Amino acid sequence: MSEHSLPQTDLAAQPDPAAQEDLTAQADLAAARAGDDAAFTRLVEPLRRELHAHCYRMLGSSYDADDALQDALLRAWRGLARFEGRSTLRSWLYTVATRTCLDLVESRGRRALPMDLSPSSDRAILEDPPLTEIAWLGPYSAGDLAGGPVARYEQREAVELAFVAALQHLPGNQRAALLLFEVLGFSAAEIATMMDTSTASVNSALQRARKLVDEKIPAVTQQQTIREIGNARLEEIVTQYSTALERGDADALVALLTEDVTWAMPPMGHWYSGIKAAMDFAVEVPLTRCPSWRNRTTTANGQPAVACYLGTAPDAEHFGWAITVLNLRGDKICGVTSFVGPEHFALLGLPASVD
Incomplete structure (x- = not known):
């Protein structure tokens, strides 16, 4: 053999990564069936995030999704001996998770936004106590969901507020069928x-x-809108909204909104539709009566969002007040949904307070 020639390689002797991964999974499955909880954890861990997102879509709450996923994995662990391998482990786990969610839908009911409960208000409501008896739709951290298409919807599109809110109007079996398909x-x-x-x-x-x-969600998703306007313009819009709120600048805020903008603040029951009503509320409450804001841009439900911290004075500590999710149409804000409550900040990995 020439000193410049390459040695022949026996391709059959080279390990196949996919085959090796399958063998490892089969070994973990056998060990898990024998009672090895560490092996079971290794099997389900790669699927945990997508299963949690499925539970959120079904239930409309990160906290309910936590409960459902924990219960589903416990059911799966206890019933692993009944998994005969006729379907993939992923399919079987989705079966268990879906049935768990259907049980919760039946016992807890659907999640709502203020728009589901009453007509919009045409002026600012200053006395608007939280409606604690309502099961409210909540925000979701979608930071590490896959962006590529899985079926009709992208993973991020499938946790957008409009889509998840629309799902809540469906009976549990229809909700599950639509999501699974x-x-x-x-x-x-x-x-x-x-x-x-x-x-x-x-x-x-x-x-x-x-x-x-299809009747309830916009024809253009937020993911499509974000791609069309580009990240630079998106960042500019969110920063302008945040700055206008911090400075109490009504003119700057109104320039960002569509004429038919909606503004809601669950768990407050009142909401506003149209720029006149929305700005009446904005001027009367966040821009005037709230002493000082500190804002941080973030994302929730795969959409641009602002973490709003409220303080008693500019030089005081500011505490988490609301996660505001922005809906865009073109390069204007057509929807503002402020999820009020400090509990939402931990969900997004945000600090409870800022200086």
């Missing part, structure tokens, strides 16, 4: 097995669910 890419036949029903029933549920959801 449109977001996660399971077939109608697979969903029928997962939900212990017929393929015809799944197709019927999908038809009814699509009709309602």
